[in-house]
Amino acid sequence: MPKVEFDSDDIFNLALSLVGLVLKDGPMTLEELETYFKMPRKTLIRAARAIGNSEDLYRYESHFYLDEEVLEEEEIIDFSVGLAVLESPPPLSRSQATALATGLDYLASLPQFTGNSDLAELREIFSQSELPKPIALEANPLSETLELIRSSIVNKTQVDITYKNQTGESSERTVDPLRIDFVGKRYYLRGYCLKSQELRSFRIDRISALRATLTPLSKEGSSAQIPDAIYGENPGNYTVEIEVKPHAYEIFWNFPTQGVPKQLSDGSFVGTIRMGNPGALARHVVRYGGAVRVLAPAEAKQAVSNFAKLALGQISMKDD
Amino acid sequence: MAQSKEERLFTLTCALLAAGNLGLTKEQIFQAVPGYAESSSGAGLDKQFERDKASLREAGVMIETLGIDEFMDEVNESRYRLPRGSFQWPTQINLSPKKFQLLELAAKAWNAQSLSAAARQGITRLKALGLVDLETELDVFSPRLLAQHAAFKPLTEAVVDFRLVRFDYRKSDGTQKTRVIRPWKLRNLEGQWVLLGQETGTKSAKNFLLRRIYSRVEILEENFIAPTTGEIAQAEQSLVEFVNSQVARIEIDSESEAVNFFQKAAGADSVIELNYMDEELLAEDLLEFGSSVRVLAPQSLALRIRESLEKVVIQHAQS
Numbered sequence: 001m002p003k004v005e006f007d008s009d010d011i012f013n014l015a016l017s018l019v020g021l022v023l024k025d026g027p028m029t030l031e032e033l034e035t036y037f038k039m040p041r042k043t044l045i046r047a048a049r050a051i052g053n054s055e056d057l058y059r060y061e062s063h064f065y066l067d068e069e070v071l072e073e074e075e076i077i078d079f080s081v082g083l084a085v086l087e088s089p090p091p092l093s094r095s096q097a098t099a100l101a102t103g104l105d106y107l108a109s110l111p112q113f114t115g116n117s118d119l120a121e122l123r124e125i126f127s128q129s130e131l132p133k134p135i136a137l138e139a140n141p142l143s144e145t146l147e148l149i150r151s152s153i154v155n156k157t158q159v160d161i162t163y164k165n166q167t168g169e170s171s172e173r174t175v176d177p178l179r180i181d182f183v184g185k186r187y188y189l190r191g192y193c194l195k196s197q198e199l200r201s202f203r204i205d206r207i208s209a210l211r212a213t214l215t216p217l218s219k220e221g222s223s224a225q226i227p228d229a230i231y232g233e234n235p236g237n238y239t240v241e242i243e244v245k246p247h248a249y250e251i252f253w254n255f256p257t258q259g260v261p262k263q264l265s266d267g268s269f270v271g272t273i274r275m276g277n278p279g280a281l282a283r284h285v286v287r288y289g290g291a292v293r294v295l296a297p298a299e300a301k302q303a304v305s306n307f308a309k310l311a312l313g314q315i316s317m318k319d320d
Numbered sequence: 321m322a323q324s325k326e327e328r329l330f331t332l333t334c335a336l337l338a339a340g341n342l343g344l345t346k347e348q349i350f351q352a353v354p355g356y357a358e359s360s361s362g363a364g365l366d367k368q369f370e371r372d373k374a375s376l377r378e379a380g381v382m383i384e385t386l387g388i389d390e391f392m393d394e395v396n397e398s399r400y401r402l403p404r405g406s407f408q409w410p411t412q413i414n415l416s417p418k419k420f421q422l423l424e425l426a427a428k429a430w431n432a433q434s435l436s437a438a439a440r441q442g443i444t445r446l447k448a449l450g451l452v453d454l455e456t457e458l459d460v461f462s463p464r465l466l467a468q469h470a471a472f473k474p475l476t477e478a479v480v481d482f483r484l485v486r487f488d489y490r491k492s493d494g495t496q497k498t499r500v501i502r503p504w505k506l507r508n509l510e511g512q513w514v515l516l517g518q519e520t521g522t523k524s525a526k527n528f529l530l531r532r533i534y535s536r537v538e539i540l541e542e543n544f545i546a547p548t549t550g551e552i553a554q555a556e557q558s559l560v561e562f563v564n565s566q567v568a569r570i571e572i573d574s575e576s577e578a579v580n581f582f583q584k585a586a587g588a589d590s591v592i593e594l595n596y597m598d599e600e601l602l603a604e605d606l607l608e609f610g611s612s613v614r615v616l617a618p619q620s621l622a623l624r625i626r627e628s629l630e631k632v633v634i635q636h637a638q639s
């Protein structure tokens with residue numbers, strides 16, 4: 001997980017929540033609160049101090065009194081109520097509710113949550129509307145593979161896979177499975193590949209066979225940290241210069257770029273992407289049907305042209 | 321010691337709550353809250369107070385300003401208050417560990433982007449409603465909403481604040497026009513961000529793909545009346561019906577990787593039927609598979625693919 005920096009707004013929000021929780025469920029240890037709120041100790045202490053330093057100078061009394069002694073000695077957050085009438089935090093703000101509702105809508109569109117009644121109830125609470133049916137991908141053929149990977153991640157055991165890469169070459173690999181990502185419309189297995197001895201992303205729809213083993217994860221896999229970007233592990237050295245219409249700009253998010261793409265006077269963008277496998281370039285360009293144009297190198301232009309000609313039937317596989 | 325921002329916001333909230341429906345004048349607030357009383361910023365104090373009010377509203381602490389006429393004649397100053405009941409939750413929310421886990425996953429999907437702070441704070445807020453045992457079964461999943469569109473942030477703000485927006489929009493036929501929209505809701509459908517909104521001067525709601533917004537999104541001063549939940553539900557349902565009515569028939573080379581991608585609808589048959597939201601988006605998915613797929617219907621899609629491929633060939637001819 002990327003490290004999150006908590007700012008004053010986060011801590012104010014946490015202070016409001018801590019009041020609600022402690023008044024409801026009683027004093028709690030820092031350790032319990034760390035696990036529960038998934039926030040570091042120092043952030044929790046800052047929030048506790050915000051509760052404690054709530055003096056009303058006009059009335060010479062404090063809204064809450066933090067028990068400093070029990071915090072120092074026993075690492076317990078406890079406070080008593082002075083002037084305060086605050087008992088629980090206010091309801092979610094509109095941006096908080098919107099963020100969660102959109103996230104829930106998104107989950108509802110994923111095949112693995114089809115028919116999840118808890119999710120349906122939550123969407124009802126957060127959207128506060130009659131629920132339309134989500135446009136979901138249909139029954140998921142990958143669900144069996146996903147379940148096998150999921151249980152292997154939980155059990156910390158390796159999987160053997162047969163994987164076809166984007167240029168169609170097949171390989172057998174043993175992988176320490178670490179996480180399943182769902183990005184755009186695709187699932188990825190993130191894990192440590194023992195064959196290439198590095199962290200890799202495997203598109204799950206390209207895994208043609210998968211076998212769960214009882215072998216525990218390797219030492220490298222157990223200690224690996226997964227980078228945030230899907231392409232993070234191996235950005236590749238092959239560079240291609242492209243010109244892109246605004247509606248196809250997403251191609252710059254799918255590959256690491258060299259510098260920031262520049263906008264031309266007609267609204268198009270010019271930039272350079274990096275990739276590991278030049279063989280896969282053509283399909284990523286042709287997909288945009290003319291909204292992405294390769295400027296250089298010449299062999300990349302040729303590959304794109306050949307891919308399109310092959311699809312048009314102007315050349316056959318042999319000429320390619 | 322001077323109060324930090326979070327301490328100042330917290331004390332301000334407590335002071336306003338304690339004052340009840342009568343509220344407090346700005347002067348009373350400045351006297352009561354140490355963060356203001358002990359400040360040496362002078363004229364900057366008013367500005368700081370304005371920023372703090374905005375922070376409170378952003379956090380859902382809906383501070384109200386009462387003018388002199390609205391309250392009492394003898395008070396020659398505005399008063400600030402938190403309306404009675406504004407800290408009461410509208411619905412009885414009972415969250416099971418399973419539901420909580422789903423909410424955490426929904427927040428995690430924002431993945432350090434646009435709305436991730438709001439989602440994270442929402443989760444923290446919900447955790448105050450009482451201890452829930454947290455489950456970890458779904459921790460291995462990391463669904464991620466990608467919200468890199470430049471249009472995303474201003475549109476979210478406009479949706480939250482009920483403000484009109486103006487932008488240039490390119491339709492899938494390539495025509496482009498400036499539109500003024502009442503933005504209702506943002507949704508991620510099939511990996512694409514879609515704005516549901518109503519164009520001013522029209523009654524029906526429309527869906528706009530963020531990727532086709534060709535200009536900066538301008539947030540206008542004018543507010544609009546929030547759509548009813550029924551209106552939103554109806555608009556979303558009509559999109560579902562539209563998608564269901566759009567059917568493409570595709571022939572797939574059974575030896576190719578396209579089989580995996582389109583597997584959901586494929587059986588032993590190499591001809592599959594797909595529903596789609598937008599012809600251009602479907603064409604992109606098909607183009608990627610080149611000669612491994614062939615469109616049987618509709619004609620417009622087959623033609624679009626042919627023309628797209630021809631354009632690519634011309635663009636990439638070696639000079």
